[in-house]
Amino acid sequence: MKTNFKTIVAFITLVALTCNTISANTTKDPEKDKVIIYVLRNILTRGHYVQKELDDTFSEYIYNEFINNLDPSKRYFTQEDLKEFSQYKYEIDDQLKDSDLTFYNLVYHRFLEKIQSAKTYYSVLLSHPFNYKKNESIDIDYEKIPFAKNEKELVDYWRKQLKLQVLGNIEATEEANKEKLKTDKNFKKPTFSTIEAEARSKVKKDMDDLYIRIDELENSDWYSTFLNSVVSGFDPHTSYMSPDIKTRFDQDMSGKLEGIGARLFKKGIYTEIDELISGGPAWKQGELETGDIILKVAQGDKEPIDIVGMRLDDAIKFIKGPKGTEVRLTVKKKIDGSIKVISIIRDVVELEETFVKSSIVEKNGKKYGVINLPKFYIDFKDQNNRDSAKDMAIEINRLKEQGVEGLIVDLRNNGGGSLKTAIEIAGLFIDKGPIVQVKYRGENPIIRDDTDPKIQWNGPLVIMVNELSASASEIFAAAMQDYKRAIIIGGKQTYGKGTVQNILPLNKFAQNYPEDLGVIKMTIQKFYRINGGSTQIEGVYSDIAMPDRYSYMEFGERDLDEALPWDKVPQAKYQKTNSYSNFADVVYKSKNRINNSAKFQAINEYAKWLKKNQDDTTYSLNYESFKKGNEAKENEIKKFKDVFKYQSDLTFTSPKYELPLFKKDTVLETKRKVWHKNLSKDIYVNEALNVLSELKMNPKHEIVKK
Incomplete structure (x- = not known):
C-alpha cells in the first residue's frame, strides 16, 4: 500500500x-x-x-x-x-x-x-x-x-x-x-x-x-x-553533575555494575561504556569496548528493551543480574558505527582482578615475566593499604626469585589512576631523578621526582601500550622512554590525556545556599614529560608500532571537541640510563618482522577496512539495495573473521606463590588459566617477548648526559 x-x-x-x-x-x-x-x-x-x-x-x-x-x-x-x-x-x-x-x-x-x-x-x-x-x-x-x-x-x-x-x-x-x-x-x-x-x-x-x-x-x-x-567549552573533561547524577556516579564507582563488569556514563540520551573492569565478564568476553553505546538490553533470549533516553540508574537495573545469567546487549560500536548484539554471562566482579598480577613464560631456554597492571590504584583514605606501586615491587621481587631474565609490563587498556603510584613505579626501574612535570595555570611547572635510589629491576624491560593507555599510564611509559630504560611497543600512540581533574562541590563556593547545587569536575593541571613535551593530544608514540584495529581510526583525545592543545615546557635535568647495547638493532629487527608478517599485514588491512566503514555513513532505503549492501558488508567481515586468531607455542604459568592459593580459591585458578590461555593466543605479547629476548644490557651502564 x-x-x-x-x-x-x-x-x-x-x-x-x-x-x-x-x-x-x-x-x-x-x-x-x-x-x-x-x-x-x-x-x-x-x-x-x-x-x-x-x-x-x-x-x-x-x-x-x-x-x-x-x-x-x-x-x-x-x-x-x-x-x-x-x-x-x-x-x-x-x-x-x-x-x-x-x-x-x-x-x-x-x-x-x-x-x-x-x-x-x-x-x-x-x-x-x-x-x-x-x-x-x-x-x-x-x-x-x-x-x-x-x-x-x-x-x-x-x-x-x-x-x-x-x-x-x-x-x-x-x-x-x-x-x-x-x-x-x-x-x-x-x-x-x-x-x-x-x-x-x-x-x-x-x-x-x-x-x-x-x-x-x-x-x-x-x-x-x-x-x-x-x-565543556573549557575542555572535554570538565563537566557538571547535578546532585542526582553525582549520586548515580558514586553508585557506579562503588561497583553497582558488577553484573557484567563495566562502568557506564550518560552521554545525552545514550548509555556509553566508560571502562571495562579487568577480569570481569565483559572484559573476558572481549567484544564490548570503551566508547560503545548500549541501545537495547535483553535478558537471555527474551525481547530486548530499548534503553535510549533511559535514566542511567534505570538502565543499570536491566544490565545487572544474578551470576550465571545471560544478558544480550545491542550496541553501536564506537570503532565503526556498526550495530552488534553481544552476549555476556554475568558474574561477580572481583576487585582482585583490578590488581597487579604476573605470569612466567619460558622462551629459548630463558624465563621471562609478564606483569599486567590494569590501573594505577591507591587507597587515599588509608595509605597503609595495598597500592599498585607496593604490589608492583612485591611482584617484581617474586619474579626475580624465580630467575626471570626480562620483564614485560602490560599497560594496554590502562586508563590511569594515581599519579603518585605512577611516579613510584617508574622509580622501581631507575635509581632516582625526575619522572613528570605538573603545571597549574599561569605557574611554572613543578618537577615530580623519584627520590629513592633503590632499583627494583635493572634488567631488560619492555612496556606494552595501546590507544586506550591513558593518563598515568602515559606518564610512566613516557618517563621510561625518555630515560631510554624500556622499549615501548604497541599501537601507534597512546590515548593522549595529559590533564588532571578535580571534583569540587558547588556549595563550597555558595555556603549560605540551603540546597545541594551539585559538583563540577574541572581540569586544573596539565602533565608534561621530563623532555618538556606534553602528553596531551600526542600521547606517547611507540618505539615499535604494531598494526591494530585503531591504526587508522579517529580515536583518543585528539578526536574530542575543545581538547586542550599540545605544548611544551623547558626540559627537566635528567640522564639517560644507556641500559642497552643493541636498542636500535632490536627495534629495527622487530619492525622488519612486523612488516613481513602476513598476520600483521592482515590486521593492517582490517584496520583500513574499519576506517573505510567508519567514513561510510550512507544507507539505501530501497529494501533490495539495503539487503544487498548489508550482505556485501557481511561478506567483507567474513574475510576478517580470523584476523586476530593466533596461537603461539609458549606456555604461561603462575608464579609459585599463587599455587597454594589455588587450593583455597578454585575461582582464582580458573581465572588465571583463562588469562594464561589468552596470553598464548596474543600475537602482540608474542612480539613483545621476541623483543625482550633480544635485548642485551650494556655492561658498563654508561650515563649519557642530557
Whole structure:
C-alpha cells in the first residue's frame, strides 16, 4: 500500500498545530538555576587550567553545543527555529555574566513543544507501510547534515529515520526465519507484508517507550545538558553533575555494575561504556569496548528493551543480574558505527582482578615475566593499604626469585589512576631523578621526582601500550622512554590525556545556599614529560608500532571537541640510563618482522577496512539495495573473521606463590588459566617477548648526559 506523503504531512501539521499541551515535567527553580550559573562561572574563570574569555566565540560554541546536545539526530529543530534562536547566538556570554537564562528558556520550551509534535509525527508515519521500492538513501552522520528547512522537510527526516529502523527490523526477522527453516521443515515463513507490519509495530512500541521516558525527565535534567554545554567549552573533561547524577556516579564507582563488569556514563540520551573492569565478564568476553553505546538490553533470549533516553540508574537495573545469567546487549560500536548484539554471562566482579598480577613464560631456554597492571590504584583514605606501586615491587621481587631474565609490563587498556603510584613505579626501574612535570595555570611547572635510589629491576624491560593507555599510564611509559630504560611497543600512540581533574562541590563556593547545587569536575593541571613535551593530544608514540584495529581510526583525545592543545615546557635535568647495547638493532629487527608478517599485514588491512566503514555513513532505503549492501558488508567481515586468531607455542604459568592459593580459591585458578590461555593466543605479547629476548644490557651502564 502506497501512502501519499503530502497527505501525511498535511495531517501531521494540522494535528501538531492543535497539540499545545506540554506534558513533560517543567518544574523549575529559577533562583537556584541562576545561583548555579553564577558559581560555575566564577569557579571556571578563576580555577580552570585554561583562562578563557567569555566572548562571542565562546557564546557561539554554547549555542551550537546546546542545540546539538538536545537534538543530535536533527529530529526536532528546523532552520526556522534556529533563525529565532540565533538572535542570542553572540549574547549568551553576556547573559552568563548576568545569570540571565533567556536563551536557555527559549530553546528549552521550544524543545518541549517539539517533543509533543514528534509524538504525532512518528505515530502517523508508522501507521502505514513505507515505499520500499523507492530509490532513496539516508546519511546517519547527523553532524554533517543540516537542520531541516521547515516542518515539511522535518517530517521527511523523520520518515527516513523511521524507515531505516523498520528496514533493520525486517531484515533481522527474515534472517531469523531463515535459521528457523534450517531446523524446522514445517515452519511456514510469514509473508513480507506480515513481517513489515510487525516491524513497524515494534518500532512504534520502541518510540512509545522512548517518549514515556523522555516525559519523565525534569527541567533539572535538561538544565544539566545546558550547563554541560557551557563547561565543556573549557575542555572535554570538565563537566557538571547535578546532585542526582553525582549520586548515580558514586553508585557506579562503588561497583553497582558488577553484573557484567563495566562502568557506564550518560552521554545525552545514550548509555556509553566508560571502562571495562579487568577480569570481569565483559572484559573476558572481549567484544564490548570503551566508547560503545548500549541501545537495547535483553535478558537471555527474551525481547530486548530499548534503553535510549533511559535514566542511567534505570538502565543499570536491566544490565545487572544474578551470576550465571545471560544478558544480550545491542550496541553501536564506537570503532565503526556498526550495530552488534553481544552476549555476556554475568558474574561477580572481583576487585582482585583490578590488581597487579604476573605470569612466567619460558622462551629459548630463558624465563621471562609478564606483569599486567590494569590501573594505577591507591587507597587515599588509608595509605597503609595495598597500592599498585607496593604490589608492583612485591611482584617484581617474586619474579626475580624465580630467575626471570626480562620483564614485560602490560599497560594496554590502562586508563590511569594515581599519579603518585605512577611516579613510584617508574622509580622501581631507575635509581632516582625526575619522572613528570605538573603545571597549574599561569605557574611554572613543578618537577615530580623519584627520590629513592633503590632499583627494583635493572634488567631488560619492555612496556606494552595501546590507544586506550591513558593518563598515568602515559606518564610512566613516557618517563621510561625518555630515560631510554624500556622499549615501548604497541599501537601507534597512546590515548593522549595529559590533564588532571578535580571534583569540587558547588556549595563550597555558595555556603549560605540551603540546597545541594551539585559538583563540577574541572581540569586544573596539565602533565608534561621530563623532555618538556606534553602528553596531551600526542600521547606517547611507540618505539615499535604494531598494526591494530585503531591504526587508522579517529580515536583518543585528539578526536574530542575543545581538547586542550599540545605544548611544551623547558626540559627537566635528567640522564639517560644507556641500559642497552643493541636498542636500535632490536627495534629495527622487530619492525622488519612486523612488516613481513602476513598476520600483521592482515590486521593492517582490517584496520583500513574499519576506517573505510567508519567514513561510510550512507544507507539505501530501497529494501533490495539495503539487503544487498548489508550482505556485501557481511561478506567483507567474513574475510576478517580470523584476523586476530593466533596461537603461539609458549606456555604461561603462575608464579609459585599463587599455587597454594589455588587450593583455597578454585575461582582464582580458573581465572588465571583463562588469562594464561589468552596470553598464548596474543600475537602482540608474542612480539613483545621476541623483543625482550633480544635485548642485551650494556655492561658498563654508561650515563649519557642530557
